[in-house]
Amino acid sequence: MTNNVTTTNVMKKIVFATMVLAVGAGSARAASEADYVAAFAAAESANKEAGRLRNQWTVTQAALNAAKKAADSGNFDSALTSAQQAEALAKASIVQATSEKQRWKDMEIR
Amino acid sequence: MSALRLALCLSIALGLGASGVAAADKPDPVTDAKAFQKFFVNKFPKVAFDDFVNGPYSMNEDMRRQWEEKEQFPPYEFALEAGKEMFSKPFRNGKTYADCFPNGGIGIRQTYPYFDAKEGKVITLELALNRCREANGEQPYSYVKDEMAQLTAYMAYTSRGKRFDIKIPDDPRALDAYEKGKEYFYTRRGQLNFSCASCHVQSPGERIRAEILAPALGILNAMPIYRSEWSGMGTISRRFITCNSQTRAVPLEPQSDEYRNLEYYLSYVSNGLPVSGPGARP
Numbered sequence: 001m002t003n004n005v006t007t008t009n010v011m012k013k014i015v016f017a018t019m020v021l022a023v024g025a026g027s028a029r030a031a032s033e034a035d036y037v038a039a040f041a042a043a044e045s046a047n048k049e050a051g052r053l054r055n056q057w058t059v060t061q062a063a064l065n066a067a068k069k070a071a072d073s074g075n076f077d078s079a080l081t082s083a084q085q086a087e088a089l090a091k092a093s094i095v096q097a098t099s100e101k102q103r104w105k106d107m108e109i110r
Numbered sequence: 111m112s113a114l115r116l117a118l119c120l121s122i123a124l125g126l127g128a129s130g131v132a133a134a135d136k137p138d139p140v141t142d143a144k145a146f147q148k149f150f151v152n153k154f155p156k157v158a159f160d161d162f163v164n165g166p167y168s169m170n171e172d173m174r175r176q177w178e179e180k181e182q183f184p185p186y187e188f189a190l191e192a193g194k195e196m197f198s199k200p201f202r203n204g205k206t207y208a209d210c211f212p213n214g215g216i217g218i219r220q221t222y223p224y225f226d227a228k229e230g231k232v233i234t235l236e237l238a239l240n241r242c243r244e245a246n247g248e249q250p251y252s253y254v255k256d257e258m259a260q261l262t263a264y265m266a267y268t269s270r271g272k273r274f275d276i277k278i279p280d281d282p283r284a285l286d287a288y289e290k291g292k293e294y295f296y297t298r299r300g301q302l303n304f305s306c307a308s309c310h311v312q313s314p315g316e317r318i319r320a321e322i323l324a325p326a327l328g329i330l331n332a333m334p335i336y337r338s339e340w341s342g343m344g345t346i347s348r349r350f351i352t353c354n355s356q357t358r359a360v361p362l363e364p365q366s367d368e369y370r371n372l373e374y375y376l377s378y379v380s381n382g383l384p385v386s387g388p389g390a391r392p
Contacts, residue, residue, distance in 0.1 A: 054368065056360035057301045089301070096298065104296040107307050109142075109149045 031080040036071050039083035043067070046090035055097035060089040137289040139278045139378055146379040150327040154315070163331035163386040165324030169315035173322055177390065186263055186336040186388040189343045193264030196257065201246040207261070210242035219262075219269035219385050223374050224277060225284040232287050232370040235262055236345055253364035254351065259334040259343035266334065266387030274331060274385070276378040291375030294368050295326075300357030306372075309353075321392060328380050330373065332389030339392065346373055 043064060050056045067082035150162060154169070161168040167177045197215065200206050208214035222235035239261055240250035251257040278284050298305045306326065309318065314325035333346045344352070347364035350372065354361040362368050 051360075054362065055299055058355065058358045058360055059301050061360065092301075096303065100297045100299070104293055104298070104305065107296045107305060107311070108292070109146050109311065 031076040033071070033076055036067070036076045036079040036083060039080050039087065040064070040067055040071070043083045043087035043090060046087050046094065050090050050093040050097065053094060053097040055093050057089055057093045060086050060093065063089060137285045137292075139285070139288055142292070143379045143381060147327060147382075149311070150314075150325050154325070159382075160384055162325055162328035162380075163383050165329060165332060165389070165391065166315075166322035169325070170322045173392070180390055184336070184388075185338075185390050186334075186343060189260045189263045189334075189336065190267055190388060192257075193260035193262070193267075196261055197264050201243070201248050203246050205246050207239065207242055210238070210245070215265060216268045217272060219266045219387070220272040220274050221276070223370065223377060225279055225281065225287060225374070227279065227281060227284075230283045231367065232291075232374045234346070234365065234370055234373055235265065236347060237365050237370070253345060254348040255340075255342060255344055259345050259348075262334045262345060263343065263388035266385055269385045270387070271384050274377060274381045274383055276374070276381055278374075278378060287371045288375055288378060290368070291371035291373070294372045295375055300354065300359030302357045304357040306353065324391075326376065326379075328383045328386075330376050331380060331383050332386045332391075334387060335389040335391045337391045343388070 043060075047056060047060050047064065050060070063082050063086035067079045067086060070076070070082060071079035147159075150157075151159065154162075157168045164174075164177075167174040197207050208216075212218055219235065222238070223232045225231075226233045236253055236258055239258065240253070243250055251261075278288050295306045298308070309323050310326035310329060314323050316323055330346060333349065334343055335349070336343050340348075347369065350369050351361040351364065
């Protein structure tokens, strides 16, 4: 009897954990249009800042284009991934432009 | 009294210090150009000074032989002839390019770009040609190839052998333009994190894929160029844009302030080298 209760409790815990995992995994897997729109806006904003610094990268624009294309075909997982990639690239170009404001002097022939 | 003396001494010391800082911060193109040229001369002791204008051909014997054979029937010849014809053909108002330039535009390539005190900016030859067209009621040409490359090819040809003589007036705006051009030259950009100097200072003579990299010294003296890679002629604007794209940086607009300043810097540090344009490159 005690064993049965214990087994039932363990089973309940496993089922609950599986449900939690399933819900969690489900939400991580399926990106919504809203997720994509937010990620795309963040990427565009970062790329705009890179443009203000006169240091955009061609690969950022390519990633933005890929995100838009995937979203247009309804593939929001791929669209989200590309938009996040674009944001990371844009942010890297901003870091480059900012750090090079001083670092270029290290390369100068004197 | 001693307190006054102390204050006076401090003021003088601080004053001298401040002027020393200001002097150190002020761009010094003459010293820069000397150091720049010395760097390349020391790095390539076997290359004759004037030969730096021949870019990769001064760095590699095999390429040089091929180029010398190619020069028997140079690939820029058609552009040169077209440029000569365009240069002398009057605009619809009867005037010609010669009316826009000193000495009728002949033998003046070595003085471009220059700093225009009235405008407070650098004026390149390509920009001056389009301004000439617009002032005479004509549409401007594309800055990157075709007609602009043909016109500049002819103007360079009439200046062959003349030594670059770029002036930087003692005007803070001119010095600022020069300094900004220098900053652009050494600044890393693009996903590949390359500056102009990464290839043309650190690695001239070395290969990047199938190409031999040209030294920065004299790199503009051969412009415009026929590039086999382009299957056609290209201007200085085209060269800058291509370099940016190759590092995965979004190129700037042709004749943007940055490119004009870069051309000013690169031309100035090549002062004393002869015009060899139009040129041919792989």
